[in-house]
Amino acid sequence: MNGGNPEMAGKRPFVLLDDVKKVYGAGAAAMYALRGVSLSIEEGEFAAIMGPSGSGKSTCMNILGCLDTPTAGKFLLDGIDVGGLARDERAILRRHYLGFVFQGFNLLNRTSALENVELPLVYRGTPGPERTRRALEALDAVGLAGWESHTPGELSGGQQQRVAIARAIVSHPRLLLADEPTGNLDTHMSEEVMKLLTAFNRERGITIVMVTHEPDMAAFAGRQIHFRDGSIDPGFP
Numbered sequence: 001m002n003g004g005n006p007e008m009a010g011k012r013p014f015v016l017l018d019d020v021k022k023v024y025g026a027g028a029a030a031m032y033a034l035r036g037v038s039l040s041i042e043e044g045e046f047a048a049i050m051g052p053s054g055s056g057k058s059t060c061m062n063i064l065g066c067l068d069t070p071t072a073g074k075f076l077l078d079g080i081d082v083g084g085l086a087r088d089e090r091a092i093l094r095r096h097y098l099g100f101v102f103q104g105f106n107l108l109n110r111t112s113a114l115e116n117v118e119l120p121l122v123y124r125g126t127p128g129p130e131r132t133r134r135a136l137e138a139l140d141a142v143g144l145a146g147w148e149s150h151t152p153g154e155l156s157g158g159q160q161q162r163v164a165i166a167r168a169i170v171s172h173p174r175l176l177l178a179d180e181p182t183g184n185l186d187t188h189m190s191e192e193v194m195k196l197l198t199a200f201n202r203e204r205g206i207t208i209v210m211v212t213h214e215p216d217m218a219a220f221a222g223r224q225i226h227f228r229d230g231s232i233d234p235g236f237p
Helices: 057-064 087-097 113-123 128-141 157-169 187-204
Strands: 015-024 031-041 046-050 072-077 098-102 175-179 207-211 223-228
Touching: 015 057, 031 057, 046 057, 046 187, 057 072, 057 175, 057 207, 087 098, 098 157, 113 128, 113 157, 128 157, 157 187, 175 187, 187 207
Parallel strands: 046 207, 046 223, 098 175, 175 207
Antiparallel strands: 015 031, 015 072
């Protein structure tokens, strides 16, 4: 299976894409974003997805994030056939399984760091005192204890991304999806963010799939998967 890890043979993959195709439009206007991608990722792995613009990596991430569904083929998350779920069921899956980190941080500008981190727990219905306790723990874990009351405008880019990572881990996700998490950061802050992600992968066992254009950032991952023209590029290991 393209992109599989032979060391994990015999185990049920945590993430499985089986001949996944994604087509937008129809007839002569059809655009094939994914052309039969097969990929397995085990729980606890850290995988980097790379490729030029238009290669299909963002479409793949949208499917992994339960934000989109395949046109054909199967996507299984921990054995659950995501393609067979209704929109509301996919939302529940995102809420309980997934964490997201984005290039643009996606923080609420007029809201404190603490309140930004609490947001996923609000959607899960976590009681207020428990939300606050867990958000404080998450901010401490990313090195931002004492910055709880600061808004994004009062934080550096690196600090904003740390808040975003705290928000992603506060719900204890099993899968963290990071889309160009260092794209807006300088080299020093990029390395600090990657060290954080690597620590959460190794110490907490969080499975991480990261999209990046930067080879030096991809080198932090345990495996690199290269996309080209909607397929996994067989020219890379």
